[in-house]
Amino acid sequence: MAYVAIADRDAPIHHPHSFIERYIWSQDHKVIAIQYAIVAIFVGLVALVLSGLMRLQLGFPEQFHFVDPEHYYQFITMHGMIMVIYLLTALFLGGFGNYLIPLMCGARDMVFPYMNMLSFWVYLLAVIVLLASFFVPGGPTGAGWTLYPPQAVLTGTPGAGLGIKLMLISLAIFIVAFTMGGLNYVTTVLQARCRGMTLMRMPLSVWGIFMATILGLLAFPALFVSAVMMTLDGTLGTSFFMPAVYSMGQPLDHNGGSPLLFQHLFWFFGHPEVYIVALPAFGIVSDLLSTHARKNIFGYRMMVWAILAIGGLSFVVWAHHMYVSGMNPYFGFFFATTTLIIAVPTAIKVYNWVLTLWKGDIHLTVPMLFAIGFIFTFVHGGLTGLFLGNVTVDLPLSDTYFVVGHFHMVMGVSPILVVFGAIYHWYPKITGRMWNERLGQIHFWMTFLGTYAIYLPMHYLGILGVPRRYYALGNTEFLPQSVHTINAAITIAALVVAASVVIFLYNMIVSLWRGEKAPSNPWKATTLEWQTPDTPPAHGNWGPRLPEVHRWAYDYSVPGAPDDFIPQNVPVDPKLGSGRDHGVHH
Amino acid sequence: MSNTAIFVALFAGVAVWLGVASRLTAKPWENREQPGDVGALKSSPARIGLWLFMAVATSLFSLFLSAYSMRMHQSIGWCHLTIPRIVYANTLVLAAASLAMQLASSAVGRGRRELARNALVAAGALSIAFLAGQVFAWQEIGPSLYFIQGSPAIAFFYVLTTLHGLHLLGGLYVIGRAATRFAGGAELIDLRQTFSLCAIYWHFLLLVWLAVFAVLLFL
Numbered sequence A: 001m002a003y004v005a006i007a008d009r010d011a012p013i014h015h016p017h018s019f020i021e022r023y024i025w026s027q028d029h030k031v032i033a034i035q036y037a038i039v040a041i042f043v044g045l046v047a048l049v050l051s052g053l054m055r056l057q058l059g060f061p062e063q064f065h066f067v068d069p070e071h072y073y074q075f076i077t078m079h080g081m082i083m084v085i086y087l088l089t090a091l092f093l094g095g096f097g098n099y100l101i102p103l104m105c106g107a108r109d110m111v112f113p114y115m116n117m118l119s120f121w122v123y124l125l126a127v128i129v130l131l132a133s134f135f136v137p138g139g140p141t142g143a144g145w146t147l148y149p150p151q152a153v154l155t156g157t158p159g160a161g162l163g164i165k166l167m168l169i170s171l172a173i174f175i176v177a178f179t180m181g182g183l184n185y186v187t188t189v190l191q192a193r194c195r196g197m198t199l200m201r202m203p204l205s206v207w208g209i210f211m212a213t214i215l216g217l218l219a220f221p222a223l224f225v226s227a228v229m230m231t232l233d234g235t236l237g238t239s240f241f242m243p244a245v246y247s248m249g250q251p252l253d254h255n256g257g258s259p260l261l262f263q264h265l266f267w268f269f270g271h272p273e274v275y276i277v278a279l280p281a282f283g284i285v286s287d288l289l290s291t292h293a294r295k296n297i298f299g300y301r302m303m304v305w306a307i308l309a310i311g312g313l314s315f316v317v318w319a320h321h322m323y324v325s326g327m328n329p330y331f332g333f334f335f336a337t338t339t340l341i342i343a344v345p346t347a348i349k350v351y352n353w354v355l356t357l358w359k360g361d362i363h364l365t366v367p368m369l370f371a372i373g374f375i376f377t378f379v380h381g382g383l384t385g386l387f388l389g390n391v392t393v394d395l396p397l398s399d400t401y402f403v404v405g406h407f408h409m410v411m412g413v414s415p416i417l418v419v420f421g422a423i424y425h426w427y428p429k430i431t432g433r434m435w436n437e438r439l440g441q442i443h444f445w446m447t448f449l450g451t452y453a454i455y456l457p458m459h460y461l462g463i464l465g466v467p468r469r470y471y472a473l474g475n476t477e478f479l480p481q482s483v484h485t486i487n488a489a490i491t492i493a494a495l496v497v498a499a500s501v502v503i504f505l506y507n508m509i510v511s512l513w514r515g516e517k518a519p520s521n522p523w524k525a526t527t528l529e530w531q532t533p534d535t536p537p538a539h540g541n542w543g544p545r546l547p548e549v550h551r552w553a554y555d556y557s558v559p560g561a562p563d564d565f566i567p568q569n570v571p572v573d574p575k576l577g578s579g580r581d582h583g584v585h586h
Numbered sequence B: 001m002s003n004t005a006i007f008v009a010l011f012a013g014v015a016v017w018l019g020v021a022s023r024l025t026a027k028p029w030e031n032r033e034q035p036g037d038v039g040a041l042k043s044s045p046a047r048i049g050l051w052l053f054m055a056v057a058t059s060l061f062s063l064f065l066s067a068y069s070m071r072m073h074q075s076i077g078w079c080h081l082t083i084p085r086i087v088y089a090n091t092l093v094l095a096a097a098s099l100a101m102q103l104a105s106s107a108v109g110r111g112r113r114e115l116a117r118n119a120l121v122a123a124g125a126l127s128i129a130f131l132a133g134q135v136f137a138w139q140e141i142g143p144s145l146y147f148i149q150g151s152p153a154i155a156f157f158y159v160l161t162t163l164h165g166l167h168l169l170g171g172l173y174v175i176g177r178a179a180t181r182f183a184g185g186a187e188l189i190d191l192r193q194t195f196s197l198c199a200i201y202w203h204f205l206l207l208v209w210l211a212v213f214a215v216l217l218f219l
Helices: A019-023 A029-059 A069-105 A113-132 A162-191 A204-235 A259-292 A300-316 A329-341 A343-357 A366-389 A391-397 A401-431 A437-464 A481-514 A579-585 B002-024 B045-073 B085-109 B113-141 B145-150 B152-183 B188-218
Strands: none
Touching (some): A069 A162, A113 A162, A162 B045, A204 A259, A204 A300, A204 B045, A204 B152, A259 A343, A259 A401, A259 B045, A300 A329, A300 B002, A329 A343, A329 A366, A366 A401, A401 A481, A437 A481, B002 B045, B045 B188, B085 B113, B085 B188
């Protein structure tokens, strides 16, 4: 039996028959994407509330007695872990990956729909196990999101009993869920593209999600390994990571384990994780900028190569998170060098985004505002990364608020701005309704200015030497009064940003009923998901026939063309050039 | 650890480049009709899915083995494990299972139903025998918590064999389903892919086991 390419097969892959099959145990990638997104956003809101509580304590110490030191560390830990893994990873790959890959590639669904469904339900299980740790004796773990041993499993650390175990088990379950989803995303991109959709005609969103998934598939096993070994250290009393420890004057049973080994394993996962979050954001923001500036993306091939290069390099920089752990100077030199090298492809991407805007026909729609905002916050966070990538600069700054400012700017605010932009951008396709423009603009400005008000002063605090991870600063001699004033101001800004999220949620939920009916292609975009016969796309996406692609995804403002965009499925007219040839000169 | 990383990165880089260099240098903006590379990897999604899964499992086991090596070199008082004799026998059994699976796969390909059935049964039985043998090895090393806590080498042995065993159990679930279809009278032509993928997976598990065994023996 000869193999028939998926693009040559007709008829949808499976048919849902009942309400439950359609919306709950659904195998449709669009429903699974929405399920993923709802759970991820819900758990993200939990983490947002936790950060608000921490800020209350930091801004107004000793005013809020329900935040004691123990709770503070639990909030920090859960906030970090939830935001990085259960919100951003799940939302970008499980949410946007699921929704966009089949639609942008011109497929009817993922290639393994059943496994895709399982992926979501296992993810939900991971979230439930994680949240369950709030309700067990001792509460969730307070070991910090990096869960460094030995303190993570020693008594004295909050949640050292059940909390840490539930955290590790939840992570292991999450990794199983991610692997099932990830195999789907990669195989779908490789095998299920429609006719004419060559790799180099794929929109950059798909490239970003594709590469991020590959990173995840190879990097998450490192977290799995460390979670398994730490669980055994905590339950059976093995000594993989646990050195000989005296606790309250008594020797514990552990002997000879290596805490550094954990750090290596954790960061071998942890650094690619940064790019698992960043690459989809890079891809999506490229498409938003190009669409709303009515111009082809500048340097498409370079953008693809940069994604691949960043993906490869992200596996050889992990130890820059461990400069203060102590290491051979040559080792530090090596990792500082690779860290600075990774700035090259990243900078290329930034230049290309800016050059895409250059002389474009910029429409300041809400998604575009978020995309442009991303360029600002990402450049800002990226530049402080250059400071911290150097061993000698990192050592004094590592345990200060400078680092908190840096990583929140580069992998907190920046990807979240893209998430917001992407939700505004695709909302009309997903729901068939438009949102309220004015509320969207208010949301943007509150978020953008608010996050700057939060994180910019943190760099200054860091340079003053304000230590991070501290529950309260007390009357520390070397800190001027301005530190306390700034901390109060940051807290107020944080509450304002949190309020803006309420506006966002209100806008999204109310627009489901009250919003104007959306046209099928409101942004006049070229990519395939806007060319579906139904809005929102029906089961099977494309009606009786799969689309056929004749051009790349960025034919905007092509001279001589009747409209300022030509969708990918429109055949080539030999009389017309392409946007790339002329777009810059008009 | 860093050696593994460099190796994995190099390997992945070369593989990616060889596979896609010509595609990645295309100039899509010229809007020439391009030879579509749809389905250009001439194989089914299931086959690609399996190879990807094996890549993930390779990453998992190499990280475990790197951890083993680092734990060994970074600590004092490391005590090597004396590997029980039965593990050598187990290795041979697993190799035989892998061979039997290959035989079953090629028998299905050539339409020989009887041979395929016998080989499949043999592969399943040998795999179960391997797992039983591993459990015997545990007994021999000492299943008490005292040993597991006392020696990281023993703890690693338990973790690695368990993990490998779980992968094998997953494979057994798949051939169990294939066997049900087979017994239910499914056409051989419909079973070809499943059998061929199972054979690949069994070879992979044999290779993983050999790597684990070699590290435990020689490192």
